[in-house]
Amino acid sequence: MLAVKVPKKEAERVRRQLLELGVLAEGYAVKREGEFILFPVTKPVEGFELVEAEFERLERRPHSYREVVEVPKELRPLLPSSFDIVGDIAIIELPGELMPHGRAIGEAILKVHRNIKAVFAKGSKVEGEYRVRELVHLAGENRTETIHRENGIRLKLDVAKVYYTPRLSTERMRVFEKTQAGEVVFDMFSGVGPYSILLAKKAKLVFACDINPWAVRYLEENIRLNRANNVVPILGDVRKVAGKIKADRVIMNLPRFADRFLREAMMSVKPGGVIHYYGFGPEEDPFSEHGAKIKAAARELGLSVEFLDSRKVRPYAPRQVNIAIDFRVL
Numbered sequence: 001m002l003a004v005k006v007p008k009k010e011a012e013r014v015r016r017q018l019l020e021l022g023v024l025a026e027g028y029a030v031k032r033e034g035e036f037i038l039f040p041v042t043k044p045v046e047g048f049e050l051v052e053a054e055f056e057r058l059e060r061r062p063h064s065y066r067e068v069v070e071v072p073k074e075l076r077p078l079l080p081s082s083f084d085i086v087g088d089i090a091i092i093e094l095p096g097e098l099m100p101h102g103r104a105i106g107e108a109i110l111k112v113h114r115n116i117k118a119v120f121a122k123g124s125k126v127e128g129e130y131r132v133r134e135l136v137h138l139a140g141e142n143r144t145e146t147i148h149r150e151n152g153i154r155l156k157l158d159v160a161k162v163y164y165t166p167r168l169s170t171e172r173m174r175v176f177e178k179t180q181a182g183e184v185v186f187d188m189f190s191g192v193g194p195y196s197i198l199l200a201k202k203a204k205l206v207f208a209c210d211i212n213p214w215a216v217r218y219l220e221e222n223i224r225l226n227r228a229n230n231v232v233p234i235l236g237d238v239r240k241v242a243g244k245i246k247a248d249r250v251i252m253n254l255p256r257f258a259d260r261f262l263r264e265a266m267m268s269v270k271p272g273g274v275i276h277y278y279g280f281g282p283e284e285d286p287f288s289e290h291g292a293k294i295k296a297a298a299r300e301l302g303l304s305v306e307f308l309d310s311r312k313v314r315p316y317a318p319r320q321v322n323i324a325i326d327f328r329v330l
């Protein structure tokens with residue numbers, strides 16, 4: 001095969017030049033020969049020393065499980081292009097037609113993503129007070145406990161027993177950036193602590209409440225894992241705690257029902273404090289209804305609100321979005 005031979009110290013510059021000229025042969029390993037590097041090329045290139053050489057073919061690793069999975073041809077268009085990864089567990093949403101091929105899909109994911117050890121399919125929507133979903137084991141270890149890393153913290157959790165989504169990590173970082181050093185934070189629906197533990201790096205004190213005993217068990221473990229000793233875990237219904245806590249910042253991450261807890265949130269925030277409210281709404285106008293509920297709840301308590309920011313956080317269901325509204329209570 002034709003090759004360009006260059007001294008080692010010029011190799012990187014020449015490689016870029018060959019790439020720009022579009023003559024670098026793809027799929028081969030470059031070759032070392034003493035003080036020289038040999039690049040395989042597809043045609044003669046002027047201005048370089050050309051030689052003949054044998055090159056080893058590079059084995060291209062598939063990028064997606066879809067390249068290796070075996071399912072009937074007519075079902076291939078239904079294969080999801082992505083899935084969630086929590087620690088070393090993959091969770092994929094499969095349409096009913098693909099469920100009989102779940103095992104093959106799970107095995108393909110394990111083959112392509114070496115860091116994944118277990119694959120599950122979503123077996124239901126997020127349901128009930130604890131906001132958890134059923135999972136169907138597809139391949140790999142039949143284990144649902146893992147340690148997930150996000151925003152520089154470690155979260156131990158069981159994907160079958162508690163709510164957790166990696167899709168909110170950017171939103172959590174946004175709230176972290178808004179948090180001021182020395183604040184008191186109240187995370188009303190803390191789960192295993194992805195907001196609480198992160199914000200504890202800046203805040204003076206974080207009250208983290210959840211009604212799911214499993215969530216609080218993992219929260220306690222995560223406090224230890226991350227040495228977040230300024231997080232106070234509270235197991236129970238937030239309605240019983242609200243009002244006893246006075247925070248500079250309140251997080252209401254229960255988008256399905258947050259509007260039912262506005263009173264509790266407003267009773268728990270200091271004058272001038274900020275509430276991070278989450279909800280779901282129709283794509284075309286997701287904010288109006290929530291905005292009206294926020295104003296009504298404030299009026300009932302003789303308070304007023306100043307809206308600071310309204311954002312679409314992520315698509316949720318068809319034509320539904322997950323939104324965030326930040327507002328100050330005065």
Ligand SMILES: C[S@@+](CC[C@H](N)C(=O)[O-])C[C@H]1O[C@@H](n2cnc3c(N)ncnc32)[C@H](O)[C@@H]1O
Binds near residue numbers: 164165168188239
């Ligand atoms: C959508 S999850 C959010 C968890 C966490 N903030 C996160 O980002 O992963 C909502 C959490 O609220 C908890 N929850 C629901 N109703 C509650 C209540 N009345 N009091 C306290 N926690 C509640 C659920 O158990 C669940 O863990």
